[in-house]
Amino acid sequence: GENVEQHPSTLSVQEGDSAVIKCTYSDSASNYFPWYKQELGKGPQLIIDIRSNVGEKKDQRIAVTLNKTAKHFSLHITETQPEDSAVYFCAANQAGTALIFGKGTTLSVSS
């Protein structure tokens, strides 16, 4: 089955800096890769996703890149703001299988 590794587990940046979170997956058949953000006391919320037919996707200050050959994908946040502080989860799956999550990255943005 699928296994998703996520790094780093914690990340501290200054406001305005960029943040990068990386994930690797094991099942080459996986073709859907979402990223979820979980703020304190809230449930996870989808912020961006990418499918295997695309190498990069961008939405304002966040972007995700996918390297299917190497089986890794990354979340990039530019111009970080204090409200970006949260726990971020990557995940992977293919149709018909459960979404497998990474362990999460706690991002702290200090002003």
Place this chain on the structure above:
Amino acid sequence: ETGVTQTPRHLVMGMTNKKSLKCEQHLGHNAMYWYKQSAKKPLELMFVYSLEERVENNSVPSRFSPECPNSSHLFLHLHTLQPEDSALYLCASSQDPGALITGELFFGEGSRLTVL
């Protein structure tokens, strides 16, 4: 009214108690899920219901018993739990009727369970 509502938000129970967690979704979705979130661990899928039929049960101990009376409501009945079952239990829903299909999950805020 938020999309996915979970009650109670916090629950403390003894190992011999019987309690239930409730989830209600107001999004018109066809699939509902229970996830367990423990510190330092990935989100663990427990149960999936699609069109009120259970389609996934990830080797969850029988002390956890799900119930899905209709497409808007999901329960998790708890009995004779262990302290290691203490965690945040998250309910989620999705639009895909087949479940386990790639698409967005909408999570509730979770029920924080403490087993003494």
